[in-house]
Amino acid sequence: MVKERSPWLKALLLLLLILGAFVSIIPFLFMVSHSLKTIAETITRSSAIPFDPKFWPQVPQWSNYRVAWQEARFGLYFRNSVIITAVTVGGVVITSCLSAYAFAKLRFAGRDLIFAILLSTLMIPQTVLLIPNFLIIAKLGWIDRLPALTVPFLASAFHIFLLRQFFSQIPNELIEVAKIDGATHLRSLISIVVPLSKAPIFTVVFLSFIYTWNALQWPLVVTQTPRWRPITVGLSVFITEAGPETHLRMAGAVIAVLPVIALYFVAQRQFTEAITRSGLKE
Amino acid sequence: MKRSFILIAVGLLAAALCWGSPQGEEPVPQDLDPTGVEITYWHQFTRFQQETLEALVEEFNNTNQWNIKVTAEFGGRYDDLYNKMVTAIAAGSVPDLVAAYQNEAAAYQASGALADINDYVDDPQWGLGDERSDYFEGFLQQDVNAQFDGARLGFPPNRSLELLFYNVDWIEQMGFSGPPSSWDEFYQMCQKATNPAENQYGYAINTGASNVFAQVISRGGEVAKADGSGYTYDTRQMKDSMAFMKRLYDAKFSRKIAERYGEQNDFANWKVLFTMSSTAGLPYYEGSVAKGEQGPFEWSVAAVPYTTSRPALDIYGASVSIPKSTPQRQLAAWLLVKYLTQPGPQAKWVEATNYFPVRKSTAAQLGDYLSKNPNYKIAYDLLLGSDAKAEPPFAGYSEVRDAVAAAFNKILDGADIDATLRELDAEANEIHQEAAP
Numbered sequence: 001m002v003k004e005r006s007p008w009l010k011a012l013l014l015l016l017l018i019l020g021a022f023v024s025i026i027p028f029l030f031m032v033s034h035s036l037k038t039i040a041e042t043i044t045r046s047s048a049i050p051f052d053p054k055f056w057p058q059v060p061q062w063s064n065y066r067v068a069w070q071e072a073r074f075g076l077y078f079r080n081s082v083i084i085t086a087v088t089v090g091g092v093v094i095t096s097c098l099s100a101y102a103f104a105k106l107r108f109a110g111r112d113l114i115f116a117i118l119l120s121t122l123m124i125p126q127t128v129l130l131i132p133n134f135l136i137i138a139k140l141g142w143i144d145r146l147p148a149l150t151v152p153f154l155a156s157a158f159h160i161f162l163l164r165q166f167f168s169q170i171p172n173e174l175i176e177v178a179k180i181d182g183a184t185h186l187r188s189l190i191s192i193v194v195p196l197s198k199a200p201i202f203t204v205v206f207l208s209f210i211y212t213w214n215a216l217q218w219p220l221v222v223t224q225t226p227r228w229r230p231i232t233v234g235l236s237v238f239i240t241e242a243g244p245e246t247h248l249r250m251a252g253a254v255i256a257v258l259p260v261i262a263l264y265f266v267a268q269r270q271f272t273e274a275i276t277r278s279g280l281k282e
Numbered sequence: 283m284k285r286s287f288i289l290i291a292v293g294l295l296a297a298a299l300c301w302g303s304p305q306g307e308e309p310v311p312q313d314l315d316p317t318g319v320e321i322t323y324w325h326q327f328t329r330f331q332q333e334t335l336e337a338l339v340e341e342f343n344n345t346n347q348w349n350i351k352v353t354a355e356f357g358g359r360y361d362d363l364y365n366k367m368v369t370a371i372a373a374g375s376v377p378d379l380v381a382a383y384q385n386e387a388a389a390y391q392a393s394g395a396l397a398d399i400n401d402y403v404d405d406p407q408w409g410l411g412d413e414r415s416d417y418f419e420g421f422l423q424q425d426v427n428a429q430f431d432g433a434r435l436g437f438p439p440n441r442s443l444e445l446l447f448y449n450v451d452w453i454e455q456m457g458f459s460g461p462p463s464s465w466d467e468f469y470q471m472c473q474k475a476t477n478p479a480e481n482q483y484g485y486a487i488n489t490g491a492s493n494v495f496a497q498v499i500s501r502g503g504e505v506a507k508a509d510g511s512g513y514t515y516d517t518r519q520m521k522d523s524m525a526f527m528k529r530l531y532d533a534k535f536s537r538k539i540a541e542r543y544g545e546q547n548d549f550a551n552w553k554v555l556f557t558m559s560s561t562a563g564l565p566y567y568e569g570s571v572a573k574g575e576q577g578p579f580e581w582s583v584a585a586v587p588y589t590t591s592r593p594a595l596d597i598y599g600a601s602v603s604i605p606k607s608t609p610q611r612q613l614a615a616w617l618l619v620k621y622l623t624q625p626g627p628q629a630k631w632v633e634a635t636n637y638f639p640v641r642k643s644t645a646a647q648l649g650d651y652l653s654k655n656p657n658y659k660i661a662y663d664l665l666l667g668s669d670a671k672a673e674p675p676f677a678g679y680s681e682v683r684d685a686v687a688a689a690f691n692k693i694l695d696g697a698d699i700d701a702t703l704r705e706l707d708a709e710a711n712e713i714h715q716e717a718a719p
Binding site for chain 1: 322328329332355356357358359362365366368369370372373374375546547550551569570572573574575
């Protein structure tokens with residue numbers, strides 16, 4: 001019989017959770033409030049406490065968003081980010097599903113060794129890969145072109161590992177029954193495994209979306225013109241050498257983060273379910 | 283650590299650098315013709331600075347007699363541009379002109395990637411000739427690197443100074459007639475300005491390496507050996523600087539600033555009497571003061587207090603470097619540099635960016651800019667009457683700067699000054715040895 005928690009303990013836990021949530025959301029509120037201030041207000045009316053009237057603008061400056069959009073070529077960069085992210089996320093999902101299925105359900109020589117080598121690549125810092133990847137891209141003639149921003153990231157050891165763990169939990173009997181009915185492995189993957197793995201696949205989508213959407217260093221290295229630069233480059237133009245343009249920077253940041261937030265709300269249930277089932281931390 | 287990784291990778295891949303011929307190690311070939319050459323320039327400027335630069339580049343494209351065409355590209359902020367350049371060096375796809383701080387240029391030169399601009403400066407046909415005397419010599423010397431046998435790894439398109447920013451009205455209210463010229467005066471003014479009840483204090487501490495350098499040279503010291511063999515952070519002047527800051531901090535007449543540009547906000551809101559900052563920040567201070575809590579007030583700039591016979595000013599700024607390519611492309615890049623440092627373009631650049639020009643005759647082309655910007659004029663006059671000093675241009679100096687800032691913070695937090703500076707000196711020289719060519 002489960003002992004019921006005392007009401008006082010429940011109230012205390014609830015209070016702690018509310019405080020934690022409040023503290024977590026303050027930076028986001030700060031970003032939004034500063035995005036609506038005038039530059040003068042960012043200097044004279046600045047507070048870290050949302051209950052302080054100084055935290056909020058006196059008159060919301062919605063024009064900051066228009067200025068940020070125009071000044072930083074956000075229209076072009078936003079479009080580029082959408083295309084780059086869509087291609088990359090799509091590629092990651094496809095390659096991760098295929099690879100994870102192979103590692104989880106197929107038996108072939110060297111499978112475990114190959115999987116171990118794949119996992120070991122997770123130990124390599126991204127900075128070390130910068131130059132070798134760039135050399136390959138340069139040799140292929142992809143500098144300042146879309147493939148440079150997408151192809152190197154169409155496969156991910158981490159996401160393969162993530163999906164492989166979930167696919168391993170799916171009973172092999174389901175695959176064998178399908179095989180008896182004449183299904184190929186690809187058919188089994190598409191018709192059986194994927195529908196049962198929506199939560200982890202959504203997780204892969206969400207994590208790869210964030211990673212790709214927030215990338216700055218690699219896009220700057222492989223692009224030479226604004227043609228394929230993403231929205232993160234647009235944000236960097238508001239970082240000046242000797243003074244702040246906080247209101248515009250925050251407006252740009254809000255624009256840049258909105259798609260990520262939207263995706264999270266769409267996939268929140270699946271994301272939470274995937275994390276809970278896997279036991280992995282975010 | 284990240285930069286060390288990259289430097290090691292660049293060094294290993296230096297053998298793959300058969301791409302570019304070592305043209306820069308030879309004098310400029312005679313009868314070289316840069317006609318019709320197309321080159322690229324990677325820069326770090328954004329928004330109105332980028333617009334101004336692109337307009338100047340377009341002007342060069344339309345007016346140069348060799349029909350050289352330049353494409354100016356934003357390569358990211360300094361750190362991003364550095365990563366981009368290191369990657370480009372390894373891949374053999376470098377631009378023809380790139381913005382680089384002196385220590386970054388030294389890092390590039392560790393793999394032999396840059397041309398020695400001395401060859402162009404001194405060339406009888408393409409060089410500066412009689413115009414050299416019009417350049418601020420201190421600016422020109424900044425890019426000459428003893429680590430590489432005196433090679434000139436960059437050329438300055440502009441410069442900034444580290445100065446003392448002060449609230450004139452506040453100083454007068456306290457009964458002083460002007461800014462402090464000595465560190466004792468500075469201490470007294472900070473003491474008098476500090477009022478915990480009003481949340482006011484004397485000085486917003488900047489623990490950055492440039493600020494440390496400014497304090498050391500103001501006391502007649504240096505932080506590096508002239509022959510390029512290493513650093514000297516365990517000196518009397520360095521100890522005096524740290525001891526002074528510690529005394530000021532312990533007395534609560536100064537505070538550390540956690541928020542980026544927080545010292546500007548405090549200055550604008552009449553919370554702090556002094557800050558030390560770059561002249562590039564003059565327009566931002568002007569904008570902040572105009573919108574401060576207590577309304578606009580009179581403020582100005584002055585030399586950092588000094589014990590030397592003349593003020594010693596820390597001058598800094600990114601230069602432009604010419605990566606090795608073909609003789610024609612390198613010459614075309616040099617011709618662009620010469621154009622951008624002509625008084626006319628320099629005047630336009632000053633008006634758009636508030637940087638300092640590298641040529642004295644630019645002042646005559648500024649029209650009423652100096653009268654409309656009195657604090658800029660004060661800074662400019664200071665430049666003319668001071669000893670200009672530059673921070674070490676050594677490879678690895680970025681890591682040393684981080685170590686200096688960490689040591690400064692440790693001292694403020696209570697660490698023994700002598701021991702901390704001995705450790706800093708050892709660490710800096712270890713970094714220097716690791717990064718040495």
